[in-house]
Each structure stands twice: as C-alpha cells, then as structure tokens.
Amino acid sequence: MLPHSFFAPARAAVLLALGCLGACSAPSSEPNVGAGPATAADSLGAAAPVAPAGSPLQIVAQFREPQIVGVAVLPDGRMFxxxxxxxxxxxxxxAEIGPGNSLTPYPDAEWCKWDETVRNEPQKHWICPQSVYVDPNGMLWVLDPASPGIKGTVAGGPKLVKIDPTTxxxxxxxxxxxxxxxxxSYLNDVRVDPEAQYAYITESGIGSLVVIDLKTGKSRQLLARHKSMLGDTTLNIKADGKLLVDPTGKQGQFNAxxxxxxxxxxxxxxKPLTSYALYRIKTEALRNPALTDAQLAAQIEDLGKVPASDGMILDAQNNLYLSAFEDHSIKRRTPDGKIETVVQDPRLEWPDTFAFSAxxxxxxxxxxxxxKTATWNQGVGQQDQHYHIFKLPVGK
Structure with missing residues (x-):
C-alpha cells in the first residue's frame, strides 16, 4: 500500500465529509454492497473506465471520496x-463498510478523531492508518504509521492495534x-502470526522490516536500507504509461x-514497489534477536522477477497474488515461479490491497x-472517478 509521497511536501489537509456516515448493519458473508456495474461516467460527468466484456470483477463498494487503500474481511463477512x-x-x-457504501467509524468515533483537542493522546486515536488486516484467528489489526500527509511521524503515534470484532x-x-x-519512516503493511505471537511489517520511508514480539510488545527494525528493501528509479516503472513524478519533477522511489x-x-x-524483484526469508530467522542484519541478509532468497506491484497475498496453495498497477491487472505467481494474469481490467486504476474471504x-x-493524484502526477490531480472495492472468484 503505497503512500502518496516520501519526497514531495503534502498538500494542506482539506476536510472532506463522508456523506454516508452513520449506523449500518454488517454485510452478509459474501458482501456485495456496491451500486451496480461500472458506468462510462461518474456523477460529475467525468469519463470513467468501462468494464470489459466478461470481466470477473464485481463492485463491492465505491467512494467518490475519501481515497481508500486497505480492505479486510472477517470470517463472517464483515468488511473494513x-x-x-x-x-x-x-x-x-x-471504517466498517456496510450496505449502500455506508462507512461507520471504527471501532468508534473517538478513535477516528484527530484534531487539536486530542494531540496529547496519540496512542488513542488513528492519526494516519495505513493497513487493516484480519489474522487467522479472526482478529482485526490496524497499523498506524502516524505520519499525516507523509510529513513525518507524530511523536508517540506509530502503533499496531488489535481489535476484537466480537466486542x-x-x-x-x-x-x-x-x-x-x-x-x-512510514510503516506500510502488516501480517500477524497469532500462533508464534509475532507481527511482521514493511516500512517504506527508510526501507526496512519491523518485527514485533506480541507477547512483550518489543519491536525491532531489521535490514534497514538493505538492497532488498529499496526501490530502483533506473527501471522507469510507469502507471498508465507515465512515470511517477512529483511536483518538483523528481521521479518516485518506493521501498519495501x-x-x-x-x-x-x-x-x-x-518486495519494494518500484522494483521487479521478489524476496522471502524464513520467519524463524526474523524472530531470532541474536542474528545480526548481515546474518539475516545471508538468509534472504531472491525469487526472481515479478511485475511491479503494490499489494500481495498468498493463498493456501502458495500462489502469490500481486496487484500489478502498470497494466491494470492482478497477476498470480505459482509456486514454480510461473506468472499468470488473473484479470486485466481498466477499472483497476492502481490496484492496491488484497483480502480473501474465509x-x-x-x-x-x-x-x-x-x-492520478497530484502528488505523483507532476502536481496535477486527475482522479475524477470513484475509488472501489472489487471482488472476483478465485480458487476451486
């Protein structure tokens, strides 16, 4: 999940009210709360990508604003x-996402509040949450790098929060x-092993992994600025055929x-975002605090070339799904390294983060x-369509 900018100053924050806020009921076990198929124009009359014939993508939810990044789905179908x-x-x-694209602040309105009245409580409020994730036990985790506008972390704000959806x-x-x-730093995405009681996080600002012992709450920064953590600007990775360039003309480099x-x-x-390389390491090594970065680096496996992508997820058969933003597609890497196209659809305008049904x-x-945001389109914002959550059938 790529934040807007690590190099360009963020624009001033503008309060955009959510027209659909309010109480909502939970979606069914197969949520499909969107407003029908994609059309050729949004409510503002701007041209929008049209679904190709036979596309397996179905709209689950759509939002004119704000910009959605992460999605998480509970075993009972509730969606966040x-x-x-x-x-x-x-x-x-x-937010919990309900019928009719409704958004209910989660876990409550107080946690979603961030203004001058709560600046002295950075651990009790979402500052700039970047990732939502459901672990194998059905617990919801929220990762907050606490860097609004990507202008630097708020002191005392970075956190990993576990929520019990039953309460x-x-x-x-x-x-x-x-x-x-x-x-x-910018804490980016998280995976949790509830059996070993560890969390693993990619950090994109510096380029590192963060490992947290959930029993003690102790966290460690690992492999900072190692080559496997860093993006590569020499590759000229593009989206919609255009380089990612900030308002100053600088090409973006996006790390782990x-x-x-x-x-x-x-x-x-x-994987780093602006990279075609994929890496893995045994989690046992990451959990061993006695290993130095050099010893860890020796255990990293280079899995070869894959598409430039933002989000990733593995299925039970160890197929790796990748959100390939360069060509509006979702790719799948099989365990033997073969790259397959699962779906290619122009509505996948920077496919970002994945979640599976139970x-x-x-x-x-x-x-x-x-x-299409101004931050990565040379200062000119061109996002004039809805943001979406899509779903598609996979597996057997």
Whole structure:
C-alpha cells in the first residue's frame, strides 16, 4: 500500500465529509454492497473506465471520496477499510463498510478523531492508518504509521492495534518506538502470526522490516536500507504509461511495500514497489534477536522477477497474488515461479490491497488511483472517478 509521497511536501489537509456516515448493519458473508456495474461516467460527468466484456470483477463498494487503500474481511463477512490522512482528513480513517457504501467509524468515533483537542493522546486515536488486516484467528489489526500527509511521524503515534470484532473493542495497543519508526519512516503493511505471537511489517520511508514480539510488545527494525528493501528509479516503472513524478519533477522511489505470509507461517515474502524483484526469508530467522542484519541478509532468497506491484497475498496453495498497477491487472505467481494474469481490467486504476474471504474462494482488492493524484502526477490531480472495492472468484 503505497503512500502518496516520501519526497514531495503534502498538500494542506482539506476536510472532506463522508456523506454516508452513520449506523449500518454488517454485510452478509459474501458482501456485495456496491451500486451496480461500472458506468462510462461518474456523477460529475467525468469519463470513467468501462468494464470489459466478461470481466470477473464485481463492485463491492465505491467512494467518490475519501481515497481508500486497505480492505479486510472477517470470517463472517464483515468488511473494513482504511482511508489514510494523506491529502484529506477523512471522518472515518478506519471504517466498517456496510450496505449502500455506508462507512461507520471504527471501532468508534473517538478513535477516528484527530484534531487539536486530542494531540496529547496519540496512542488513542488513528492519526494516519495505513493497513487493516484480519489474522487467522479472526482478529482485526490496524497499523498506524502516524505520519499525516507523509510529513513525518507524530511523536508517540506509530502503533499496531488489535481489535476484537466480537466486542468491537481494542484489546492490544502496541506503541512502536522512535528508534524503530523514526521521523522519516512510514510503516506500510502488516501480517500477524497469532500462533508464534509475532507481527511482521514493511516500512517504506527508510526501507526496512519491523518485527514485533506480541507477547512483550518489543519491536525491532531489521535490514534497514538493505538492497532488498529499496526501490530502483533506473527501471522507469510507469502507471498508465507515465512515470511517477512529483511536483518538483523528481521521479518516485518506493521501498519495501507489499508483504505476504505463507499459510504455514514459515516464510515472509516482500518486495519494494518500484522494483521487479521478489524476496522471502524464513520467519524463524526474523524472530531470532541474536542474528545480526548481515546474518539475516545471508538468509534472504531472491525469487526472481515479478511485475511491479503494490499489494500481495498468498493463498493456501502458495500462489502469490500481486496487484500489478502498470497494466491494470492482478497477476498470480505459482509456486514454480510461473506468472499468470488473473484479470486485466481498466477499472483497476492502481490496484492496491488484497483480502480473501474465509473459504479462500473470493479475492477482494481496492483501487487507490495513486498515479492520478497530484502528488505523483507532476502536481496535477486527475482522479475524477470513484475509488472501489472489487471482488472476483478465485480458487476451486
């Protein structure tokens, strides 16, 4: 899940009210709460991508604003999204998504509040949540890098929070200290192993992995600025055929981003966003605090070339799904390294983050249209269509 900018100053935050806020009931086990098929124009009359004939993508939810990045789906079908405080100030930066695209602040309105009245409570409020994730036990985790506008972390704000959806209450709140998440860091995506009691996080600002012992709450920064963590600007990776260029003319370099945990939880996979390389390492090594970065680096496996992508997820058969933003597609890497196209659809405007249904047969994905934002389109915003959550059938 790519934040808007690591190099260009963020634009001033603008409060964009959510027209659909309010109480809502939970979606069914196969949520499909969107407003029908894609059309050729949105409510503003701007041209929007049209679904090709036979596309398996179905709209689950859509939002004119704010910009959605992450999606998480519980075993019972309840669905959650996160809307980072990048270039706007969403009322519900973490929300439960209900029928009719309704957004209910989650776990409550107080957690979603961030203004001058609560600046002295950075651990009790969402500052700039970047990732929502459901672990194998059905617990919801929210990762907050606490860097609104990507302008630097708020002191005391970076955190990993566990919520029990059966009570809608926070049950664990782990502060991530400044030596692990310093001012220029940006905690990006998370995977949790509830059996081993560890969390694994990609960090994109510096380029590192963060490992958290959930029993003690202790976190460690690993492999900072190692080559496997860093994007490569020499590749000229594009979206819609255009380079990602900030308002100053500087081409973007995006570091460790996508992350996936194998179903046996023995391997962690990751890749920098502006890179065609894929890596993995045994989680046992990451959990060993006696290993130095040099010893860890020796255990990294280079899995070869894959498409440039943002989000990643592994299924039970160890197929790795990748959100390939360069050609509006979702790709799948089989265990033997073969790359397959699952779906290619122009509505996948920067496919971002994935989630599976409980049976693994339905894949959910967001589109965040990051390449159309002013921050990465030379200062000219061109995102004039809806953001979406799509679903499509996969597996058997």
């Amino acid at each position: 999204g996160d809307f980072p405080r990048w270039d706007n100030n969403p009322v519900a930066p973490v 809608d209450k926070v049950v664990q709140n782990i502060a991530i200290p400044a030596n692990v998440a310093p001012g220029k 981003d996508g992350i996936a945990l194998s179903h046996d939880r023995q391997y962690l996979y990751w 049976d693994g047969r339905t894949l959910y994905v967001t589109n965040s249209a990051i390449h």
